[in-house]
Amino acid sequence: MDKKKxxxxxxxxxxLGLLSLLVISACNLTSLMGEPPAxxxxxxxxxxxxxxxxxxxxxxxxxxxxxxxxxxLIPFIELTLNSxxxxxxxxxxxxxxLGKISPVTGTLTWTAKQAGEYTLYLTAYDAEEKASxxxxxxVTVFARPEEVMSGKITLQNNQSYDILTQVIEYYDGDDxxxxxWNFPEGWSVQNPDMDEITSAHLFSVANExxxxxxxxxxxxxxxxxxxxxALWSYDNADFFMATGELYLYKRFKTPGEFALIQVLELNxxxxxxxxxxxxxx
Numbered sequence: 001m002d003k004k005k006x007x008x009x010x011x012x013x014x015x016l017g018l019l020s021l022l023v024i025s026a027c028n029l030t031s032l033m034g035e036p037p038a039x040x041x042x043x044x045x046x047x048x049x050x051x052x053x054x055x056x057x058x059x060x061x062x063x064x065x066x067x068x069x070x071x072x073l074i075p076f077i078e079l080t081l082n083s084x085x086x087x088x089x090x091x092x093x094x095x096x097x098l099g100k101i102s103p104v105t106g107t108l109t110w111t112a113k114q115a116g117e118y119t120l121y122l123t124a125y126d127a128e129e130k131a132s133x134x135x136x137x138x139v140t141v142f143a144r145p146e147e148v149m150s151g152k153i154t155l156q157n158n159q160s161y162d163i164l165t166q167v168i169e170y171y172d173g174d175d176x177x178x179x180x181w182n183f184p185e186g187w188s189v190q191n192p193d194m195d196e197i198t199s200a201h202l203f204s205v206a207n208e209x210x211x212x213x214x215x216x217x218x219x220x221x222x223x224x225x226x227x228x229x230a231l232w233s234y235d236n237a238d239f240f241m242a243t244g245e246l247y248l249y250k251r252f253k254t255p256g257e258f259a260l261i262q263v264l265e266l267n268x269x270x271x272x273x274x275x276x277x278x279x280x281x
Contacts, residue, residue: 037068037069037126038068039126039130039131039132039133040065040066040067040102040126040132041066041133042063042066042122042124042132042135043063043065043066044061044063044137045062045063045064045105046060046061046062047059047060047137050138050140051140052142052220052224053112053139053140053141054143054144054218054220055112055113055114055115055141055142055144056111056112057111058110058111058112059109059111059139060109061079061090061107061109061110061120061137062105062106063077063108063122065103065104065105065132066102066103066104067101067102067103070101070102072127073098073099073100073101073102073126073127074101074102074104074124074126075093075094075095075097075099075100075125075126076091076094076095076097076124076125077091077104077108077125078091078123078125079108079110079120079121080121080123081110081118081119081120081121082118082121083119083121084131084134086121090108090109090110092104092106092108095129099127104124108122112139114141115141115142115143117139118138118139118140118141119136119139120138120139121136122134122135122136122137142220142224142226143223145217145223145226145278145279145280146278146279146280146281147217147277147278148256148277148278149256149276150214150275150276150277151274151275152264152272152275153272153275154265154271154272155271156270201246201247202222202225202246202247203221204244204246205244205245205246212274213261213262213274214274216260217278222246222248222260226258243263243264243265244264245262245263246262247261247263248260248261256277256279257278257279257280258278258279258280259275259276259278260275260276260278261273261275262274262275
């Protein structure tokens with residue numbers, strides 16, 4: 001081997017030797033310094049998945065953020081709409097603040113402005129702006145019923161009452177409960193005693209008489225019922241009513257596409273109820 005080739009061969013060996021030393025040194029340095037800390041984690045603790053609210057309502061989200069090491073601070077937590085980089089709707093802290101020691105707990109709120117299906121994304125950030133994997137919450141927002149008119153009436157036995165040309169009659173039959181009967185054309189009524197029909201009898205309100213029927217109109221259970229595909233099927237039916245119960249009716253004439261009726265008092269001589277007529281936007 002001539003001197004030139006020998007020199008090149010020695011140079012190659014020297015380069016490979018130095019490269020090996022650098023790799024070994026880097027590994028030893030990483031071993032001494034340890035792995036870089038992982039991003040924080042965050043969890044939505046309340047509410048549970050699958051909930052619903054009505055337009056205009058505010059949902060409160062409880063959370064807990066945790067760092068991967070005791071020394072790591074969490075200065076910023078953000079709630080965004082429909083994606084990680086979506087519209088920021090709420091936050092806790094700021095990236096310019098010192099931050100809090102893990103675990104960090106708190107609440108954030110979001111007010112629904114339009115009906116639809118939404119996903120809220122919650123993300124925590126450490127002081128180096130490393131983001132956690134987001135936790136998500138799916139929320140159904142229902143349209144808010146629009147009240148047309150409301151009132152309160154007491155009917156004597158066999159007396160009728162005209163609500164916007166729609167006559168409600170009743171009588172005291174053999175059953176101890178009064179029966180709303182002979183509903184005219186334009187009404188669709190559900191009979192809760194027939195299993196094959198979705199009941200329009202919503203729930204008992206006997207122990208909560210202080211809440212008006214107008215306020216009950218915005219109860220989530222009532223609104224969910226309005227979205228049911230199989231809610232209405234009869235054009236004319238007798239309907240048993242009882243004190244402290246809430247009933248929902250479908251109207252085919254306007255104004256007032258629906259009627260919500262709450263029975264306040266019922267005896268052998270009379271029935272007293274509150275009603276609200278309303279539309280769904």
